[in-house]
Amino acid sequence: MILVLRALGVGDLATAVPALRAVQRAARPGERVALAAPAWLSPLVELVGGLDLVPTAGLTGVTWDLPAPRLAVNLHGCGPESHRLLASAHPGVLWAFANAGAGHPGGPAWSEEDHEVHRWCRLTGHYGAPADPADLALTVPSPVAATGLTIVHPGAKSPTRRWPARRYAEVARSLVARGHDVVVTGSDDEAAAATWIAGEAGLAPGAVLAGRTGVGELAALVAHARLVISGDTGIAHLASAYATPSVVLFGPMSPGRWGPPPRAYHRAIWHGTRAEPGDAPGPDPHPALLRITAREVLEAADAAVSLRCP
Template sequence: MILVLRALGVGDLATAVPALRALRAAYPDQELALAAPAWLTPLADLIGGVDRLLATDGLGELARTGAPPQLAVNLHGRGPQSHRMLADLRPRRLLAFANPEAGHLDGPAWFAEEHEVDRWCRLLAWYGIPADRTDLALRRPAPGQMPVGVTIVHPGSKAPEKRWPAGRFAALARELAGRGHRVVVTGSAVERDLAARVAAAAGLPPKVVLAGRTDLGELAALVAHARLVVSGDTGIGHLATGYATPSVLIFG
């Protein structure tokens, strides 16, 4: 078994897609298990090549998987805690960035300012596994119950410092609607109030607020068939990249 640790969020998993695909290609006959939060299962399915998701919330003890994995790959961070989590499973081999504090002297050096996609591709390349950094496309799901051709305004973010002011999102949503865009406002369940405020300030009806009403698979379908995505630097922007959906990401 190949065990990959990436116990973070949507955007984090999306930036690891080229590395996951490279591991799948390098070990076609091995089971590939991804240690990640259970709620990311729909995204893991859309990546393809992941045989099993081991529910893992952040850094802690990994569930035992029977026999030690043939290969453990740290796509989570630089260590030491993430290195130790994997080392505790006694894999035959650990692919990770060098971290003397974790007792792992193998692997390349960590560059703090490196783009996440490039970081994980470089890690695998150091171990002789080629990865294509442009291989970011996700499997396109059917729209199901999600509307098609809408413009998605996504004002929320887990990191408050990444949030553009709600009033500006509202002004933008109002302008887009005035130009003929069918605007919907998305977000998590805890962002529903924020989404409702943005929609109300933009003069949009409550029915356009989809925050808290979609699971991750439905959100992916919404993005895959959208006209445009406008968001901060957060996970939905990475979904837009995976589907080549036109997007505007607001940084800072």
């Protein structure tokens, strides 16, 4: 058995797909590849294909109820916590970034400058399992709603990555005028903001899908969508996985670290001067995000849709 750790979110799983596929190719015939990840990601894990899910909510309090793996692969972080968690499963071999403090001095050196997709491809490649950074595609699920929708997704994990709601409303209203069938998505916690945006944009109540879609339904929406407009968050990586035209708005983090693949129909907008190591503190959108105007988002949307090859 091979045990892989990636106990994070939607975007984290989507960006690890090329490396996961490299690990699958390294498996012996008939060998199980088990992914330790949150249970709520199960529908997305199924869309990757060929993985058994081992549910885990994080890095603490985990007790492995499985045979010692032949190989463990750390696609979670640079350690030491994640290294030690995998070591507690007693693998024969560990693939991970070098971390002497976790008793793993071998492996490649961690670099904060890596793009998230390339980081994990570099790791597996170091151990003789080359990965293709462009191998991001997920299985296309059946539609769960109308096809050809334009998805506006205003939410993000932290306030610093959330573009102002009034600007999303302006963009949504203008897209409707351009002939787009717009829906607003988000989590349960984002439903109120999504409802406000839809109202300001003149959308019907049924256009508010926030709080009404699990991760599987969200993937289906994106797979059959006309366009996705969002901040730097998980749905942007689903757009990359399904080659759906997208406009992604970046604030504290540069698209050089988390941006979409270099395709003409994926448009990343960033007005920052340096990439910060993570979400900036504070309750307000990052200054780089506030420099993005509704007009340039609409121009990028027009370009993304026009450049998508049929």
